[in-house]
Amino acid sequence: MSVKTKVAIIGAGPSGLLLGQLLHKQGIENVVLERVTPDYVLGRIRAGVLETGFARLMREAGIGDRMDTEGEVHDGVEIVVNDRRHRIDLKGLTGGNTVIVYGQTELTRDLMEARTRSKQRTYYEVSNVQPQDALTNKPYVTFEHDGARHRLDCDYIAGCDGFHGVSRKSIPDDCITEHEKLYPGGWLGLLSETPPVNPELVYIKHARGFALCSLRSQTRSRYYLQVGKDDVVEAWSDERFWDELKRRLPEELSAKLVTGPSIEKSIAPMRSFVAEPMQYGNLFLLGDAAHIVPPTGAKGLNTAGGDVHVLYKILSLVYGEGRTDLLEKYSDICLRRVWNGQRFSWWMSNMLHDFKDTSAFELNLHTSDIEYHLQSDAGRKVIAEQYVGLPFEKIE
Numbered sequence: 522m523s524v525k526t527k528v529a530i531i532g533a534g535p536s537g538l539l540l541g542q543l544l545h546k547q548g549i550e551n552v553v554l555e556r557v558t559p560d561y562v563l564g565r566i567r568a569g570v571l572e573t574g575f576a577r578l579m580r581e582a583g584i585g586d587r588m589d590t591e592g593e594v595h596d597g598v599e600i601v602v603n604d605r606r607h608r609i610d611l612k613g614l615t616g617g618n619t620v621i622v623y624g625q626t627e628l629t630r631d632l633m634e635a636r637t638r639s640k641q642r643t644y645y646e647v648s649n650v651q652p653q654d655a656l657t658n659k660p661y662v663t664f665e666h667d668g669a670r671h672r673l674d675c676d677y678i679a680g681c682d683g684f685h686g687v688s689r690k691s692i693p694d695d696c697i698t699e700h701e702k703l704y705p706g707g708w709l710g711l712l713s714e715t716p717p718v719n720p721e722l723v724y725i726k727h728a729r730g731f732a733l734c735s736l737r738s739q740t741r742s743r744y745y746l747q748v749g750k751d752d753v754v755e756a757w758s759d760e761r762f763w764d765e766l767k768r769r770l771p772e773e774l775s776a777k778l779v780t781g782p783s784i785e786k787s788i789a790p791m792r793s794f795v796a797e798p799m800q801y802g803n804l805f806l807l808g809d810a811a812h813i814v815p816p817t818g819a820k821g822l823n824t825a826g827g828d829v830h831v832l833y834k835i836l837s838l839v840y841g842e843g844r845t846d847l848l849e850k851y852s853d854i855c856l857r858r859v860w861n862g863q864r865f866s867w868w869m870s871n872m873l874h875d876f877k878d879t880s881a882f883e884l885n886l887h888t889s890d891i892e893y894h895l896q897s898d899a900g901r902k903v904i905a906e907q908y909v910g911l912p913f914e915k916i917e
């Protein structure tokens with residue numbers, strides 16, 4: 522069967538769904554193709570912290586209401602080094618900017634509901650998706666759904682299909698450069714129906730390894746522990762997790778920690794990755810399809826939001842004013858913000874983790890570096906400014 526649309530979007534993660542909704546608001550028809558079921562997408566527990574700019578984009582897409590009522594605005598965040606707690610006053614140091622704690626699951630649910638209301642077409646459980654003829658002005662995507670072969674003709678293809686997706690892989694090797702750094706460690710996350718140990722997030726540098734106390738609400742906590750690169754979830758009973766977390770927390774937090782059964786437990790790898798350019802003719806890469814950060818600093822989802830903002834603005838100008846000159850600038854505009862997010866995530870990861878391959882000399886430098894930043898007004902400002910997120914570039 523043959524279908525036609527303006528923008529074919531591969532992947533119904535946050536990048537694909539948010540782009541689809543923003544384009545819909547501009548009257549730009551689009552079709553989303555997703556490999557798995559909606560429930561499977563919603564079952565993935567991932568990011569929790571939204572930057573000011575990402576939250577603004579959700580509102581611009583007309584889906585900020587639940588985020589604004591149920592999400593928690595955080596004015597500050599804590600970093601612990603040598604058992605000393607340092608608060609970064611995000612709001613005070615950035616002239617009023619904050620972050621919103623609102624889980625990726627909730628945000629994706631809002632996006633899925635908006636998509637159903639928008640009546641834009643979505644095909645879940647598709648297979649053999651393949652972008653075709655991206656260098657021509659008649660690109661198309663082939664895929665299988667319900668046992669039938671389909672062809673989706675379009676003007677543009679948005680590759681929002683994550684790190685393991687097909688979009689980036691469809692670009693010939695000599696037209697794309699991939700930069701990658703793997704860290705010798707991972708993050709073991711645990712979600713529990715327990716009150717968070719602290720009202721704000723706490724990032725902890727500890728000789729036994731990094732830990733993070735995060736939350737989804739004042740009754741639901743999300744905790745992370747740095748574990749070995751080859752560690753497996755099965756080796757971590759809830760009891761072992763809580764015991765290890767207590768050992769890494771400063772005493773006053775350890776004494777307050779409320780434990781309970783886990784709702785979810787998983788290990789995320791730590792990887793820095795950038796593919797450039799993020800474009801191949803009329804195929805555009807967005808979010809994890811083009812770049813990955815280690816989770817320290819919560820930049821993954823937020824950097825994806827930056828790409829969505831750029832493509833949505835460019836396509837609005839293409840369809841609204843016939844301005845096609847910006848299309849070729851997509852990758853350069855995105856990469857400026859992407860590399861900044863990469864640098865911050867890499868820096869935060871190195872400052873706060875105790876990786877096996879780091880020399881004692883470097884470890885001492887890291888401690889000195891983070892302590893300098895935490896003790897100086899200018900240093901705290903540098904962290905705050907990046908944590909709340911740099912502003913989106915104006916597209917005009």
Ligand code: FAD
Binds near residue numbers: 556562650825
């Ligand atoms: P994804 O969310 O990966 O969505 C891509 C979608 O494309 C998926 O639904 C996938 O099923 C679909 N797809 C894949 N291949 C195909 C195909 N061939 N055809 C059709 N559809 C396809 N970020 C943070 O900021 N904080 C965190 O704590 C954090 N934790 C994470 C934990 C894990 C295990 C992972 C993998 C990521 C984590 N991230 C975190 C990163 C953050 O979740 C991502 O940056 C964000 O999900 C990116 O959204 P996306 O839509 O670009 O990609």
Ligand code: DHB
Binds near residue numbers: 816820
């Ligand atoms: C969460 C994840 C992060 O990577 C981070 O830096 C902060 C919070 C979270 O899942 O809550």
